[in-house]
Amino acid sequence: MQANGMQQPLRILELYSGIGGMRVAAKESGLQFDIVGSYEINTTALEVYQHNFPKTPKAYNIMGLTLDHLESLSPDVIMMSPPCQPFTRQGLKRDVEDTRTSSLLHLISLLEKLSHPPKMILLENVAGFEKSLAREQLMEMLRSKNYVWQEFLLSPTEFGIPNSRLRYYLLAKQQLYPFCLDVSNEIKEELTACLCIRRERDIQAPVLPDAREICANCGKPVINSLQNLLRDFHGNINNELHQPRKSYSDLSLSLSSFMESDINVEPYLLKDKVLSKYCMILDIVDRESKRSCCFTKGYGHYVEGTGSVIKGNSDLDVDEVYNKLSRLELGDPKRLDLLKQLKFRYFTASEILRLMCFPKWFSFPPSLTMKQKYRVLGNSINILVVTSLLLILCER
Numbered sequence: 001m002q003a004n005g006m007q008q009p010l011r012i013l014e015l016y017s018g019i020g021g022m023r024v025a026a027k028e029s030g031l032q033f034d035i036v037g038s039y040e041i042n043t044t045a046l047e048v049y050q051h052n053f054p055k056t057p058k059a060y061n062i063m064g065l066t067l068d069h070l071e072s073l074s075p076d077v078i079m080m081s082p083p084c085q086p087f088t089r090q091g092l093k094r095d096v097e098d099t100r101t102s103s104l105l106h107l108i109s110l111l112e113k114l115s116h117p118p119k120m121i122l123l124e125n126v127a128g129f130e131k132s133l134a135r136e137q138l139m140e141m142l143r144s145k146n147y148v149w150q151e152f153l154l155s156p157t158e159f160g161i162p163n164s165r166l167r168y169y170l171l172a173k174q175q176l177y178p179f180c181l182d183v184s185n186e187i188k189e190e191l192t193a194c195l196c197i198r199r200e201r202d203i204q205a206p207v208l209p210d211a212r213e214i215c216a217n218c219g220k221p222v223i224n225s226l227q228n229l230l231r232d233f234h235g236n237i238n239n240e241l242h243q244p245r246k247s248y249s250d251l252s253l254s255l256s257s258f259m260e261s262d263i264n265v266e267p268y269l270l271k272d273k274v275l276s277k278y279c280m281i282l283d284i285v286d287r288e289s290k291r292s293c294c295f296t297k298g299y300g301h302y303v304e305g306t307g308s309v310i311k312g313n314s315d316l317d318v319d320e321v322y323n324k325l326s327r328l329e330l331g332d333p334k335r336l337d338l339l340k341q342l343k344f345r346y347f348t349a350s351e352i353l354r355l356m357c358f359p360k361w362f363s364f365p366p367s368l369t370m371k372q373k374y375r376v377l378g379n380s381i382n383i384l385v386v387t388s389l390l391l392i393l394c395e396r
């Protein structure tokens with residue numbers, strides 16, 4: 001029997017599927033599921049999707065989705081990450097006025113009319129979506145169709161992953177299907193399930209069927225499937241982490257666990273022009289850092305706020321070099337020489353995939369350029385966060 005109490009595989013409809021992050025999360029969750037439909041219009045994203053999941057459908061525009069078709073797909077779960085630009089500062093926060101929101105509004109209007117609405121909905125968007133009119137319309141539909149829901153603002157750092165990616169998440173469930181967590185109107189900024197790593201004997205302890213287990217460490221409900229996922233994930237990265245801990249955010253893995261070894265760094269080194277012009281606004285990390293900035297689709301192309309760069313020369317201290325730099329005139333060519341010694345480079349797409357917790361089997365088609373990989377990755381999701389949320393959604 002599934003965590004959601006159903007015998008049959010979950011019928012998942014994946015909307016705005018991009019490179020398939022939601023499907024990857026479903027696969028990683030260990031739940032039995034069938035993808036009943038997958039909608040995406042971007043050809044590069046589709047190419048990556050089809051590379052990892054062959055024999056999947058071609059491009060579909062959500063604007064073309066009809067009520068009849070949605071009824072016939074009869075999804076148990078809709079997983080979706082609608083376009084986020086209408087809710088960002090760079091996208092001018094045009095919200096429902098932005099044409100990129102039209103397909104979400106169309107979908108909401110279809111859901112309102114469905115005779116059998118999906119049992120569960122998982123939606124991801126940027127932080128800021130929670131203040132939008134689009135979200136209000138979504139809430140209106142959820143109310144009218146008897147959903148209960150919980151909203152979150154979460155970052156992978158909450159799970160001990162050294163990468164910030166603060167995102168809005170909505171978990172909604174038909175009233176008939178109980179939530180395994182207490183839900184409230186407040187947007188939760190931490191996962192309200194136990195993320196502690198427990199000792200082996202604790203993990204094997206039987207869970208009483210009628211009583212939700214409460215963790216002795218943190219006092220939060222224990223979600224068994226989530227425990228296994230997190231233990232596996234961290235165990236894969238570093239076996240020493242099989243220790244009882246207070247919280248995953250305390251684990252703070254260093255970036256070295258996510259870095260590729262033996263790569264040709266040449267294509268990833270920052271160009272002289274970028275170094276000279278933007279050296280003061282780079283977000284610099286090294287292998288031992290326990291953080292990195294969110295990677296956006298402009299990574300490798302634009303500098304400001306698109307993601308961290310890594311210092312390749314471990315013998316040099318960034319502060320010392322920048323001190324020397326500050327004593328030189330702006331036009332002095334020695335500045336560039338100093339900067340070049342630090343060997344700043346971009347993270348590779350494979351490293352970003354790992355930081356976004358994609359499993360090892362996921363890969364890019366060889367035809368994709370570096371820029372295309374960064375673009376589609378910037379649009380995608382953190383797999384560990386979404387897998388955890390999907391398990392919480394489906395567990396009773």
Ligand SMILES: C[S@@+](CC[C@H](N)C(=O)[O-])C[C@H]1O[C@@H](n2cnc3c(N)ncnc32)[C@H](O)[C@@H]1O
Pocket residue numbers: 016017018019020021022039040041042045060061062063080081082083084103376379380381
């Ligand atoms: C935030 S991204 C979602 C990425 C996805 N979760 C992933 O893991 O890659 C939004 C995606 O929606 C797609 N999109 C935008 N409007 C669409 C529409 N009307 N129909 C189908 N896909 C659309 C975009 O091409 C983009 O890939």
